[in-house]
Amino acid sequence: MDLSQIKDADWQIIQQIQNGDVSSFHEIFHRHKSNIINLAFRFTRSREAAEDIAQDIFIKIYEGKAKFNPNAKFTTWLYRVTVNASIDFIRRRKFSEIPSNITAEQKDHPAEEEIKAMVQSAIDSLPEKFRSPILLFQFEEMSHREIASVLGITEKAVERRISRAKEALRKKLGGLL
Amino acid sequence: MQNDNLDKLILKAAPARIEPSPDFETHFWQKMRKRESASQWARAFEWIPIPSFAQAAAVLLVAVLIGGAGGVVSAMNAPETKGISSASVASNYLKLIELENLK
Helix, strand or coil, rough: CCCHCCHHHHHHHHHHHHHHCCCCCCHHHHHHHHHHHHHHHHHHHHHHHHHHHHHHHHHHHHCCCCCCCCCCCCHHHCCCCCCCCHHHHHHHHHHHHHCCCHHHHHHHCCCCHHHHHHHHHHHHCHHHHHHHHHHHHHHHCCCCCHHHHCCCCCCCHHHHHHHHHHHHHHHHHHHHH | CCHHHHHHHHHHCCCCCCCCCCCCCHHHHHHHHHHHHHHHHHCEEEEECCCHHHHHHHHHHHHHHHHHHHHHHHHCCCCCCCCCCCCCCHHHHHHHEEEEEEE
């Protein structure tokens, strides 16, 4: 495909990289590194893991392995691979080890940090298909449409999953509401 | 109302944004170099053919058939000479020696 036909500047660079010209790689690297790290960090809550995931994704890009699709936004592909890598990491680490049964009733006046831990624990205990949309919606402030593209599901499914996730969180955190 | 409270509560749990470590880029290039040198080694050994499963299975089958055929021939040439298959070179040598001695 002719580079001038590609509207997304990032896809233009990806196309150049895939043609063997890596001179513009640093633009992609510096433009997106912070967002990738933070997105992975939301999921993994480990800086080391988040940076590791981001580095692996940039290696993929540098080696010309990004799945070229100029019809979608480059960031959609980027966020999709980041979410998938983060979910893989969580599965490997068995995130379920984090206690998920803490309830507000266990503490009479939980301090701010404890509340935060309880909410995080409640989010961690959600099944993955509910957890990803709620994290992207609440923390990344993505629209339903964006979430649908990133997760490869319909907008309706995103709405349903967010609503189910909130329902579950309301049950778990009832005492804090 | 409860929904608003839940949203606020969830947002409270949002981890603060982090900045990439100062050595993030250095680590990235180190990883890249490691991969590149690993792929150079892989290229250096590219000339060694790695048989596919089908090829390896075919070679194994031929070896078993040849071995099996040898066994059948050996069994057909009974009786044995001094505990050695009469089809073997050793057995023929022993027979020759015996004949020589008889003369």
